[in-house]
Amino acid sequence: MTGPVRLVLDRVSRSFGAGPTTVHALREVSLAVTAGEFVAVMGPSGSGKSTMLTIAGGLDRPTSGRVLVDGIEVAGLSRTELAALRRGRLGYVFQSFNLLPALTAAENVRLPLELDGVRRRAAHTRALAQLEAVGLGHRADHFPDDLSGGEQQRVAIARALVAEGALILADEPTGALDSVNGEAVMRSLRQACDRGAAAVVVTHDAQLAAWADRVVFLRDGRVVDQTDISPVVPDLLTSGPR
């Protein structure tokens, strides 16, 4: 990986509560994600995955350690600066989808572009292409309430993917999807990263994690392991008929 570093977690710890009942959700977690990189995070329930992602997205603050997005230390930002950062560069996909009910699917997806100053026509075209990529081209004019859970989830993903070069943070983004649609979402994420975005995706699904360049394993609030994947596709044709 040679691109610029988009996200740095530097010895990030987060604990909840005090005294003997303190929960250490994260313990000195360090992670660097470069442009073009797609990272999956796996680990048992309660291992700190969501906490790590909310801290990376500036939605929660670490007890100790530093978080940098595009070289900017998130802890030093005011509330409005943080909001601007999230709008412009960060695509955060929540476990609940946070779609605006009064806007159609396409309007929801193009919103971050419009807030960022992209002309409506151009924003709309890009929103439609992104909806198409997650298999929802035919639902562009529907309102969130008229969409199934899985469709709403894909709209939320399209919204996170629509900004070029975004840093996408997604917590179980394929939770409500069947395997074919889950794969379509991972393909879109893969392609967005190939075009220069970066993504950190929490998933318990190994087939989806296999789309990432790297899998980071969390356990009891620590990074305990990660995959080591060489950039060549090794020869799969060695085993022969069994």
Place this chain on the structure above:
Amino acid sequence: MSIRHSLLALLSTEPMYGQQLKSEFEARTGDLWPLNVGQVYTTLNRLERDGLVEARPEADVALRPYTITVLGQAELATWFRAVPGDEPPPRDELVMKVMLAASVDPLGAADVIQSHRRQTLEAMHRFTRLKALEGATVATLMMCDAELFRLEASVRWLDSVDARLRAGARLTPAAPALPSDPAPAASTAASASTRGRRRSGARR
């Protein structure tokens, strides 16, 4: 994997000669299972001997087309519906390793499990890359999916073993307390030390 039945399946569509069977087989299995042409000819000879295929009597062996016989068609129909040969469950080496590691050291087994989880994900990544390649055929996608579902099952099994061990599951029965353990007079030093190790393992 039965090369025999794969060749019968191909011949049930049309007569083919050896090299053609080799390339058709590879194309239809997404090029994941290469076959050498020698294996093809050996298998064809056996099929012919058993009356399941017939060779046309062309002089040049390499250009001799084979056809499936009525007996061959019946054999193929039976094979398609028969339970795959690896049922009941094979002695999966991964399963054996993890079971033994967990029985030797239930807590230390987490490292063994994680090592397999990582390596399995690395293998899954390679098959996923193959699927993502421009121009991957439907046969390649299906073959990769078959491997991916199989590997995913391993990861899910590893996760469940991990969770059971974390919840305190033990594979070995707790050793009986020493006082109620009537040590035979002829008890050797070796068996006494074995018992001691089991006890300390169970207490951990």
